[in-house]
Amino acid sequence: MKSGLSMVLMLVLLLSMTSCKTTVNGCTDSSAINYNSKATQDDGSCQYGGQLIFWTNAPIGYAPGNADSVFINGTYVGSITNAYATAPACYSGGCYTYNGGAASYTWKNKYYQNFTLHTTTGTAAILANSCTPVKVY
Numbered sequence: 001m002k003s004g005l006s007m008v009l010m011l012v013l014l015l016s017m018t019s020c021k022t023t024v025n026g027c028t029d030s031s032a033i034n035y036n037s038k039a040t041q042d043d044g045s046c047q048y049g050g051q052l053i054f055w056t057n058a059p060i061g062y063a064p065g066n067a068d069s070v071f072i073n074g075t076y077v078g079s080i081t082n083a084y085a086t087a088p089a090c091y092s093g094g095c096y097t098y099n100g101g102a103a104s105y106t107w108k109n110k111y112y113q114n115f116t117l118h119t120t121t122g123t124a125a126i127l128a129n130s131c132t133p134v135k136v137y
Contacts, residue, residue, distance in 0.1 A: 048128035087133035
């Protein structure tokens with residue numbers, strides 16, 4: 001009886017000393033915008049971002065310091081201060097580069113021409129791991 005009880009106690013002791021491995025589901029790809037460093041099993045939830053670069057080939061304003069104002073989904077996000085003859089690369093100076101998740105966005109650009117405020121609008125889609133140029137006018 002004593003040896004049976006001793007065996008059961010030893011088994012309980014061994015089991016209590018053994019660590020239980022838990023599985024944490026999540027995105028295990030470190031290049032994804034929702035990477036989870038604690039995830040031990042990829043669950044297919046990884047999301048990838050990209051960029052929109054807002055630019056124009058028209059002169060910017062009529063005085064030093066003038067800029068076009070860029071809005072995404074109704075929120076001011078930045079400005080365009082230079083004009084380019086062709087679409088520039090992402091993060092080019094004088095353009096505004098917006099980083100976001102792969103989705104469709106509504107944009108608005110406000111600028112002055114002949115002392116009159118003008119607005120252009122549109123939609124643009126961010127594709128995963130890409131940079132999409134958006135000519136505002």
